[in-house]
Amino acid sequence: MSAEAGASAASLPIALDAAGGDHGAPPNVEGAVLAARGGVRVLLVGDRVALHAELGKFQGSAGLPLEIVDAPDVVGMDEHATDVRGRSGASINVCTRLVKDGHAAAAVSMGHSGATMASALLTFGRIRGVERPAILTHMPARGGMTTLLDAGANADVKASYLVQWARLSTVYLKVLEGRDNPTVGLLSIGEEDHKGSALVLEAHALLRALHGNGINFHGNVEGRDIFLGTTDIVVTDGFTGNVVLKLAEGEARVMFGWIRDALNSGLKSRLGGLLVRTSLRGLADRLDPSTYGASILIGVRGLAFIGHGSADATAVKNALLRASRAHEGRLLPRLEAAFGEQGAVPAAAGE
Template structure:
């Protein structure tokens, strides 16, 4: 289900770090206005005067479910995430406290990803039974999308982390994508059970033992399978996952550059380009990261979504809609149930 889908007004607003990101308040405020028009209530967190000035550019915004919450400080994109601990007035810390205090349903930030992860972990803590939260993201694939995690939160992991992430992602897809029994693949260098590092082989055995116990384990998958849609979910460590994510984004930009150059290479090519413009625009939309808006930090006891620093208003809007749907679908309580009493134990040894 696309994040574009219209939603009803949530019982709680979404807290948006309106000061975060490469481009300041402008795309955050515009995205919040678009989300509010779609029915999502938003708390704009940042420097009050700047946000009022930006919001004033949108006629009728006073009638929308938008509220400004003052935050005098912001952790810049070039600053260290460790500043989260000492800067209580930073916009991302204000956002996560609003969630913790029950005044907001979720926190969304296009700002410093490390600071967002640190703030969410420090403020919310972890779901019982989850050792390390992961960044869950989506990549375009044949027939739809592939859900990938971890996309950058944990470079060094245990075998048990793969199993925990598989279960988290399974529940996530059931709640947000209406997927009854998503398949899980373990990223490796070959499909055979014995392929991969010692850690991957150990994780494979653990996932295989948990097949049918809340996890629908397909087996090992290779890098190409991510884009073929071989499985609905692919689990890997955060170092590899982040490389995959950045490689996919970079390749998409290069590919569209090649297509643009080819279609502008001569008169016949330009005429042909006019004929396929609509199809290419649809393809570009499918590969646009703004479609899903932001990636969830899954495994913490609160809803936190992390977007690109260069996010545009569309990405901000879709992130807010996705966060609202996660809250309305009771994602967090369902994740906690999945790791509660009676669930199959997810155990492993240190990597």
């Protein structure tokens, strides 16, 4: 079935790349079913026959707001991101076209992250005033979470990119998380204004000049501040941000392995483990990437969310819910309005 062209903006479904990811259709379809039971309309994009067969495993799915859009091709996880060009039948390209043509509110993919970024950028283009889009992700922190960007879209950056990402993430947190005046930190090797690389020093000057004009700039922050929740937002280049993200994910897995080993080291430890099992499960949920579902590619003129290739059904469901909230909150027009109102980033001293 195809999406209805006359659907109103408020009722637009989310286009899910149901063929993408390490495990293909099963977790995508299950996550879509869970989201649909929560009231989110979903377009399942992929091989029609395979998706119908997978959807048939869920009792009552025929009555849910789910539709299947055929896409005969998929960009594999081992292919190059540029392979997305010219493959009109690839599931991620079908998803982004559905958004571009007004048949879907957002595109969500747990598949090839590079291909998703390339497809979104080629199909949507950039918001006026944004030089490069960024991957915005959430990391667990004391008291809640810290929003980090860029998490991997741009290894080599300019200072102006970091300022633009600070603006984008500020609006994002206002719309989706209800943060009235989120604070922005610039990742560096010291809190002092004079610490950091040439890039950091230039970005610091630009951010300081814009403090109070759409950006609540805290100053430099260090790596530990991400987990302490010192600021709501931390901006950095995509190379550093991706290293931080993968390091945190790896450390969380190792830490829980240590805890599991310690609690199984003897009879008393096992008894103690039974007493703290509920608390540990809550901690595990906070550290689980599936809690946040997917990261938004922010800065393009369309809503696109990128998840982990190993995502499970819970991650898919949460990604769809987050995408739906972004659309209902009119995130994209508010991002465009913020850049239209605030104009260009001022040049650093000496330019």
